[in-house]
Amino acid sequence: METGKSYFFVGIGGSGMMPLAMILAGRGAMVAGSDRSLDAGRVPAKFEALEKRGIRLFPQDGSGISDAQQVVVASAAVEDSVPDMVRACEVGATRMSRPELLSRLFNDSVRRIGVAGTSGKSTVTGMIGWIFDRAGRDPTVMNGAVMTNFADSQAPFASALVGEGDAFISEVDESDGSIALYNPTIAVLNNVSHDHKSMEELRTLFGDFVGRADAAVINTGDPESAAIAAGLDREMVLTFAVDRDANLTARNLKPEPFAISFDLYIAGDFRQTVRLSVPGRHNVENALAALGAALASSIPPPRAVPALESFTGLRRRFERVGEANGVAVIDDFGHNPEKIAATINTLHEFPGRLLLLFQPHGYGPLKVMRRELVAIFAQKLKRGDMLVLPDPVYQGGTVTRDVTSADIVADLAPAGIDARHIPDRDAAAAHLVASAKPGDRIVVMGARDDTLSLLAKRMLDDLNR
Incomplete structure (x- = not known):
């Protein structure tokens, strides 16, 4: 159905963009794309996998968009001021959102x-x-x-x-x-x-x-x-x-x-x-x-x-990264109150402290979910558990910072929860590793950031030292 058509994905490494690009490439379309993470050198294996599928990758500087025959697909995080979007307007390329394209394929x-x-x-x-x-x-x-x-x-x-x-x-x-x-x-x-x-x-x-x-x-x-x-x-x-x-x-x-x-x-x-x-x-x-x-x-x-x-699960959904010196490390996508509660409930079925690193997936979502997040952590965490929040995900663009990780920690203080704001993520991870004892479970939580998986693996390596 898509044979011969040309698509350019702006933000091709995103969790919703990458599989859509792979489906189009698998159906015979010509697919190319750009991504801020590619330009920054984050998670190179992901972009190598795209190239092996015949997908061409470009810097996010407009150089990959050449004519009006391309359909330019942008993720929600991409602003009109991004050079690729500016170039799409200059050449008169058709623009589509990710859900517009996906729903068309789905409905057909x-x-x-x-x-x-x-x-x-x-x-x-x-x-x-x-x-x-x-x-x-x-x-x-x-x-x-x-x-x-x-x-x-x-x-x-x-x-x-x-x-x-x-x-x-x-x-x-x-x-x-x-x-x-x-x-x-x-x-x-x-x-x-x-x-x-x-x-x-x-x-x-x-x-x-x-x-x-x-x-x-x-x-x-x-x-x-x-x-x-x-x-x-x-x-x-x-x-x-x-x-x-x-x-x-x-x-x-x-x-x-x-x-x-x-x-x-x-x-x-x-x-x-x-x-x-x-x-x-x-x-x-x-x-x-x-x-x-x-x-x-x-x-x-x-x-x-x-x-x-025989279903073995999804990556970053309660994924057991490994165990070192009696401490298990789990990588989890939990980012909204319901997902976080499900993970904590599952872990509390068995003994052992929980050491949580929760990276909010944006300042906007943190503001919307502030009350519910505080309530879930206050209700679900037990005495001895520890919660550390680095600063939220920020990958460029304009965003208001009305609510921060520090606000969540301050809201939790009356509940007596051991929660602290450590702005730098690596420092937050190091604090949990240093605090861990045999029988503890370290859980890395958050969304919209593939490097969290790399962080979880580094924490496991640090526990082995």
Whole structure:
């Protein structure tokens, strides 16, 4: 479909841009791009992987945009003053946003499976993709994270698949309102909680999204999602929940440090015990969501469940980096209150202090989520746990700094939480390494910054010294 077309991605290394570029290149398009991280020399392996797929890379100085035939795709973080965007205007190139392009590819597909929700989208998308792959359905998958089941030496950054089957499986984003662009045949809704938009806006966006689908797979264990499901035609809804009656139910959860098992019930009848290779109650919900999408796509449980059990997770989603001198290091994408709570809850199922390094993913999100973040840390962290916040992610551009990491620490003081603001990230990491004792778990948390994974590996190396 895209053979011969020319695309230029401004910010091609972003978690939402890179897989989209890989899908287009895999479909025969001519793809090029630029990125601030490339210019700064950050995470070179990622850009080497793009070049191996035939994608040309340029400095972010306008030199990669040459004529009006190119479609220039920009990430949300790119401002009009960036030289590439200035050059696009000069040559008259067509401009598209990432969600505009992705939704067009999605809506042009035959079987469109859209995965929505405040949390768990990437994991559910990866689970569904793995089920479809194991079932021989050869899907196209658009994910915001590397799916470890598909990653190997030839595809180390496997956040996308390009298949020949009729299914296009994609997570869809509500934070910028672009979820309104997608027309799914199967809509998956995992949960609804305050993140980037007001609850009123989110209820409308998610409700309209599932209402456009032929079938909706909804987590009725989540109150907000359950309310949306109640307003839909029962014939189109397949429900799932943990420890509550639903079409798909998980009971008798048995957590392990890096796994979890549960009893699966379908339509009220016990089917089998399932053991996931990823931990936490939230991943049980994710697995039920993926199983629901499989059932709605005529993939029966005997084929779907073994795939779920062999699903190894996503990079930076509770990823165990290693252990040194009795201290485990975990790399985690937790950046909003719900994700952070899920990770802390999972870790507190077992003994050991938590030493958290939380890097906020921007000054804007920090301002929006300030109250909820403070509440989650105050509620979930226990005596002995430690929280360190470096300054938020900043990768250029104009941004107001009304709320900082120091404000979060000050807000936590009345709760008696051991929290401190150490502006420099390397110094924050060094403080946690120096504080760690056998039995502790160090967790690196944050989004929009691939170098956090490199930081987690360096912390593990430092623990070994």
